[in-house]
Amino acid sequence: MRELDLIARIQERLRVGDDRVLRASGDDAAVVRASGVAVTSVDVAVEGVHFELATHSPADVGHKALASALSDLAAMGAGAGEAYVALGLPDGFGEGAALELVDGIVALGHRAGVTVAGGDVSAAPALVVAVTVVGWAADESELVGRDGARPGDLVGVTGQLGGSGAGLLLLGGIEADLSDEARAGLLRRHRRPEPRLDAGRALASAGAGAMIDVSDGIATDARHIAERSGSAVVVRLADLPLAPGVEEVARAVERDPLELAATAGDDYELLFTAPPDARTAVERAAGSAGAQVTWLGEVSPGGGLRLIGRDGATVDLSGYEHV
């Protein structure tokens, strides 16, 4: 089997200095010095389901698989830690492509302070990348779950929405009236999302009560906060911060850009709640972590999600929701 050769070549690429990692890949298991609590998430990406190799390079696939897993740690307010990568490689994918995929993972990991400390490689009928990420916090009280939204809280989101969904439409062949720069921005947003790890920690310490990453679109993700918190969440669609170019792409497919941005997913921004008196602290903390906050709703007694359209009427996007 050439599997052990490939594993050896992957291991060479993983040697990064990290005194938290006592033993990495090469023994039966990795050994890592722990903090108080471990925060762990798993994300699996499958060719033909989550991405197509016709439109995503191996490095894109590696980057996005790690980014998507790290985004879950960001949403808990956890610090970056280690990643463990299980690869299923189809016939003909080639060692060069496998190493490029690993390089995509390692490069993002390096910027995010994440060490790839172990993994496994197998043959598979399609490319499969399963990433487990472990983050650390001194104590559970530093973390923010989905269940802490309370009536009276404000609802905010970092960054811009709809960019990844618009990028996916462009990859599908949609022609939109866009500058080269806007087009490249949307494609990059889809292929190379950035997990908001710094912003997540900043929001957690500034008083965010509930938090989730926007992976399925806020029409779905805000509902998760409402359900887990036992409160009602109200979101004003007109206040969604659209990424540049989303309007043009939405026009090209004859959809409302706000509805596209609320349902398209894969933006990996952070949706959160915070009490009104934490408003300024939250804006400042997010800003110092490089993220602009937009306030777009409130938490109220009751349950469920209420989306409000431009005209003030309730909007039903359940046909587009990830349910």
Next chain:
Amino acid sequence: MRELDLIARIQERLRVGDDRVLRASGDDAAVVRASGVAVTSVDVAVEGVHFELATHSPADVGHKALASALSDLAAMGAGAGEAYVALGLPDGFGEGAALELVDGIVALGHRAGVTVAGGDVSAAPALVVAVTVVGWAADESELVGRDGARPGDLVGVTGQLGGSGAGLLLLGGIEADLSDEARAGLLRRHRRPEPRLDAGRALASAGAGAMIDVSDGIATDARHIAERSGSAVVVRLADLPLAPGVEEVARAVERDPLELAATAGDDYELLFTAPPDARTAVERAAGSAGAQVTWLGEVSPGGGLRLIGRDGATVDLSGYEHV
């Protein structure tokens, strides 16, 4: 998508009392109270590569995927902790089969003291089960790597070898002169291997210097110890503890049963080294953890693995080795 429905039904099956797990599946990430060091391993099992659904039930697949990952923790002498499961499910696999697979994981986890604390589910072109397991130790010094074999040490192994390989041959249609009991034992050995977690901890505290689980056959695994320790490992094949029925199956395929047992893999016993003065302590510790120890070799200066045949001559099994 019915994916979220399936995830909800899986989550219902995972609720086990474990006060180490502060938040499990249902938030963005699991939160687990840590000990001093985290010991982590990843194992991916793919239909058509590691198993066939014609000969393995969904519960077998789940059991074996977790067992194989836990065996790596056993080989470090780590205590059981949590498991995270990424499933890729092919069309037509069905929700019932997916839940049976999860039940296979949960049942072994329950016996081994392992909580399934999170995971992910996706569509995939073939069944893929990627399991990340995390074990815990108070300190790195409690753990045993592959690199601690020293000249003069004895080489020992727990339990019996060759059973899983013989079971695989039976599944492939080999006819052997076996009692029903021996046949069932070999099949069970292949489909439902038991990770030696208790024995691993016992051996570590009794003075094992190097340890590895026998997943590829000792002709491969003993070589890993030799290479990582910078010592020579000598193994006497005549002393291999054969599982009942291995001789009969080997005869049916006209192979030497010792060579079959040394190369077939998937036995998930523990191969280890220990100084001679720890011999009695090691035997007692393993025995109290339910594992019989067989001594089958020594560590000497130099490097590499030397396998000694019945006649005292060196045997070359590299044609069968997992290299």
